[in-house]
Amino acid sequence: AQSVSQHNHHVILSEAASLELGCNYSYGGTVNLFWYVQYPGQHLQLLLKYFSGDPLVKGIKGFEAEFIKSKFSFNLRKPSVQWSDTAEYFCAVNLPYNNNDMRFGAGTRLTVKP
Amino acid sequence: ETGVTQSPTHLIKTRGQQVTLRCSSQSGHNTVSWYQQALGQGPQFIFQYYREEENGRGNFPPRFSGLQFPNYSSELNVNALELDDSALYLCASSPRTGGNEQYFGPGTRLTVT
Numbered sequence: 113a114q115s116v117s118q119h120n121h122h123v124i125l126s127e128a129a130s131l132e133l134g135c136n137y138s139y140g141g142t143v144n145l146f147w148y149v150q151y152p153g154q155h156l157q158l159l160l161k162y163f164s165g166d167p168l169v170k171g172i173k174g175f176e177a178e179f180i181k182s183k184f185s186f187n188l189r190k191p192s193v194q195w196s197d198t199a200e201y202f203c204a205v206n207l208p209y210n211n212n213d214m215r216f217g218a219g220t221r222l223t224v225k226p
Numbered sequence: 227e228t229g230v231t232q233s234p235t236h237l238i239k240t241r242g243q244q245v246t247l248r249c250s251s252q253s254g255h256n257t258v259s260w261y262q263q264a265l266g267q268g269p270q271f272i273f274q275y276y277r278e279e280e281n282g283r284g285n286f287p288p289r290f291s292g293l294q295f296p297n298y299s300s301e302l303n304v305n306a307l308e309l310d311d312s313a314l315y316l317c318a319s320s321p322r323t324g325g326n327e328q329y330f331g332p333g334t335r336l337t338v339t
Contacts, residue, residue, distance in 0.1 A: 116268075146327070155230075156269075156316070156330040202268050212282030214259065214328075216268030 116205050118217035125193050126225050133188040133220050135203030144206040145186040147177055148216075151199045159201070162186065173197070195226045230331035232317050238337045239307050247302045247334045249317030257281070258300040259328060260292060261316040269316055275300055304336075312338045 119134040137143065147159040160171025167179040177188045186203060203217040231250045239245050251258050257276045261269035271284035275294035289305040298319070304311060314335050318328035 148330075155332055156318075158327045158329075161327055204268075212274050213284055214261075214271045216261075216270070218266070218268050 116203055116215045116217040118201075118203055118220050120220045121218070122221045122223070124223045124225065127195055128192050129224075131188070131190040131193045131197070131222070133201055133203075133222070135186045135188065135217060137184050137186070137203075137205045137215070139184075139205060139207055139210075139215075142208060144208060145177075145179060146204040146206070147171065147175070147186075147188050148202045148204060149199050150202070150219075156202065159188070193222070193224050195224045198222060198224045230317055230319050230329050232315075232331040232334050234334060235332070236335045236337075238339060241307055241309060241338055243307050244303065244305045245307060245336060247304075247315050247317075247336070249300045249302070249319075249331060251298045251300065251317075251319030252329050255319035255321050255329070256298050257320045257322060257326075258294055258298065259318045259320070260300070260302045261318065262286075262311075263314040263316055263333070265313075272302065307338045309338050312336060 115138050117136045145162040148156045149159045150156045159175050160169050162169045162179045170176045175190050177186055179186050200219045200221050202219045205215045207213045230252050233248045259274040260272040263269045272286050272290055274282040278294045291303045294300045314333040316333045318330045320326045320328045
């Protein structure tokens, strides 16, 4: 079945550690890719997006993601996490030619220990 | 700039009943999408409205329906509620149709008993 997979359900890191959250999708054709973040008690908000062009995209708060088309991946990275990065992270894939469907992964909960 | 708002915050309904959830989009946004988020899952796309017309739909049955009004606010209606409809319902608005970045509201928590 077509899907968006986030490999890690819960990641625990110490401050200053590097972060990489995996996201793979199984849709062919044109896709738009997103990472959303939900901080405790807050709404989902956009972290970064990829539509076309440079496959390395930079988002807010020092996050970046790399689109690797051949691997159907869009992994999220941050070189040095902070306690304030504790949140739930969702990868999402938009299918603009398939009913504008937007598919979310199940989410990865990141806990950063001070 | 006012963000996306949703009402009510919480709702408890009985199986078989009907429910209407409301969403006010962010100022200047003409597109509204609705999502269902079950506990421990990512949001699932229900449908999108653009300029009062349904502009895309996910894999939800017809008893999930919606409306968008001239001021771009929106309603999600669910008929014949089932226990599995218990979830957080999220509304998101965006300034353009399609898969552009979306601004999410806080959600409505629906419990069906």
